Amino acid sequence: MKLFKTLALCWSALLVVLSLSGCQTPSDGKMTHQVSKPLVKDLALNADEASHTAYEVSKPFVKDLTLNDEYVCQIRAIQHIEIRSLEKGYLQNVLVDEGEFVHQGQLLFQIKPSVYEADVHKSEAEVALSKIELENNQALVDKDIISATEASMSAAKLDKEKAELELAKAHLGFTEIRAPFDGLIGRFGNIRLGSLLEENDLLTTLSDMHRIWVYFNVPEAQYLAYMKNKNGVQKVQLELANKEIYPEPGTIETIQSDFNSTSGNIAFRARFDNPHALLRYGQTGKILWPKEVKQAVIVPQKSTFEILDKRFMFVVDKAGVIHEREIKVAREEPNVYIVASGITPDDMFLLERQNKIDKGDKISYKLIDPKSAIENLKLYAE
Numbered sequence: 001m002k003l004f005k006t007l008a009l010c011w012s013a014l015l016v017v018l019s020l021s022g023c024q025t026p027s028d029g030k031m032t033h034q035v036s037k038p039l040v041k042d043l044a045l046n047a048d049e050a051s052h053t054a055y056e057v058s059k060p061f062v063k064d065l066t067l068n069d070e071y072v073c074q075i076r077a078i079q080h081i082e083i084r085s086l087e088k089g090y091l092q093n094v095l096v097d098e099g100e101f102v103h104q105g106q107l108l109f110q111i112k113p114s115v116y117e118a119d120v121h122k123s124e125a126e127v128a129l130s131k132i133e134l135e136n137n138q139a140l141v142d143k144d145i146i147s148a149t150e151a152s153m154s155a156a157k158l159d160k161e162k163a164e165l166e167l168a169k170a171h172l173g174f175t176e177i178r179a180p181f182d183g184l185i186g187r188f189g190n191i192r193l194g195s196l197l198e199e200n201d202l203l204t205t206l207s208d209m210h211r212i213w214v215y216f217n218v219p220e221a222q223y224l225a226y227m228k229n230k231n232g233v234q235k236v237q238l239e240l241a242n243k244e245i246y247p248e249p250g251t252i253e254t255i256q257s258d259f260n261s262t263s264g265n266i267a268f269r270a271r272f273d274n275p276h277a278l279l280r281y282g283q284t285g286k287i288l289w290p291k292e293v294k295q296a297v298i299v300p301q302k303s304t305f306e307i308l309d310k311r312f313m314f315v316v317d318k319a320g321v322i323h324e325r326e327i328k329v330a331r332e333e334p335n336v337y338i339v340a341s342g343i344t345p346d347d348m349f350l351l352e353r354q355n356k357i358d359k360g361d362k363i364s365y366k367l368i369d370p371k372s373a374i375e376n377l378k379l380y381a382e
Contacts, residue, residue, distance in 0.1 A: 054366040056351040057316050060343055061298040061370040067331060067338075068288040071268075073216035073238070075283040078271075079181060079208035085197040086174040087111055094193050098186065098204070101277070102179045109177040109203055116172040123165035130158035183208040184277065207281045212274050214238060214250060216287045217265035223255070236270050239286040246285075248273045297339040299327075300377055302352055304337065313343060314350040314357075316365055322350065324359040335377040 093110035096102055134154040140146040186205030191197065218226075226234070238246040249272075256267035270287065272279065304311050304327065315325040327342030343349065350357075351368060 054364045055354065055357075056368050057348045057365045058303075058351050058368040058373040059348055059370045060339065060345050061374040062295055062345045063298065065293045065296045065338075067291050067293055067333070068237070069222065069291055070239070071216040071218060071287045071289065073214045073285055073287045075279055075281065075285065076213045076215060077183075077207040077209055077281045078211050078213055079183065080205065080281055081180070082205050083108065083177060083203045085109075085111065085177070085199060085201045085203060087116065087171060087197075088199050089113075089115070089175065089197060091191060091193060091195045091197055096185050098188055100185045102183065102185060102206070104179055104181050106179045107176055108179055108185070111175040111177070111197060113172055113175040116168065116175055119168040120165070120172050123161065123168040127158065127161040127165050130154070130161045134158050177203065179206060181206070181208050182210070184280070186281075209274050209277050209279065209281070212272050212279050214270045214272060214285075214287060215267055216270070217260070217263065218268050220259065220264055220266070222289075223266050235290070237288040237290075238272060239288055241283070241285060245288070246272065246279070248275070250287075293338065297343065297345060298336050298374060299339055299343065299349065300351070300373065301332075301335055301337055303349055305353055311337075314353060314359065315343065316348045316350060316363070320362050320365055322357060322359050322361050322363065325349075336374065
């Protein structure tokens with residue numbers, strides 16, 4: 001029994017010694033417990049690491065550019081006419097189809113000519129009769145049986161009958177409707193084979209598409225710039241509805257006489273050759289008017305941000321301090337902005353905005369060549 005008590009006392013003493021070994025006794029005699037702080041140490045290391053992060057900055061890319069001003073346009077044929085009937089009658093033949101290309105003089109429609117052929121035969125007979133009458137009267141004049149005046153009246157009658165014959169032939173000719181020039185047949189009117197036509201009924205349209213006119217409206221500022229710098233021929237391009245560029249270049253030919261009082265625009269007209277008849281009357285597209293921009297200041301769109309309809313950039317000074325700068329965008333192109341004001345070619349800016357930094361912060365930075373920064377964005381402007 002004494003042995004068990006002795007062992008219990010020894011074990012208790014050992015526990016006391018072990019517990020005291022975790023405590024320190026300072027000079028004032030008070031015991032304190034030592035506590036480690038690994039979380040604070042880790043945070044300090046992370047902050048120190050962040051302060052040494054090098055952010056990419058660049059400068060505006062400056063380059064002479066050729067940009068295109070775009071204007072919605074309407075395509076018209078230089079010659080576009082309505083084909084109408086000139087005589088009344090039944091439509092006997094339709095010799096063309098909608099959308100067909102025809103040549104000058106080609107027969108398009110035939111009106112039943114029976115009545116008009118009869119009129120021609122009648123007029124021919126009357127001419128023959130008048131000729132016989134004139135010959136007889138002339139013989140009588142030679143014999144002094146009738147006066148020369150009666151013979152002159154017979155001659156005048158013959159001339160009248162000849163004129164009526166020509167008129168009858170003209171009416172007969174109007175039963176054949178032919179193409180006045182090379183072109184494309186348009187949509188048929190409310191006619192079909194066998195229709196009874198009245199005079200002036202619409203049959204179809206005909207468009208000469210060898211060359212086409214393209215009309216587009218230009219603002220007054222652009223008009224004034226064109227008139228001020230007008231020298232020689234102004235070339236333009238045509239963008240089709242499928243976004244492809246029409247291969248033939250166009251030339252500005254004329255300007256409308258007055259401005260539209262509602263829109264403030266004025267109509268320009270450009271001419272394009274159409275050798276393959278790709279363009280048709282009534283098509284739409286865009287006129288691309290090239291514009292030279294000297295020393296354009298170009299920045300990536302991703303380097304900017306918007307606040308209340310205003311656009312800003314983070315400009316970095318030589319000390320690495322970030323400043324907020326408002327810019328004015330002159331033109332938007334794919335992936336980039338052409339800047340009108342707010343930043344100079346010598347300013348450095350944060351290449352890509354970071355949410356964890358703000359104006360007033362000081363950063364370490366790495367300068368990226370402006371040309372490389374823009375080329376990586378696939379700049380399409382030339």
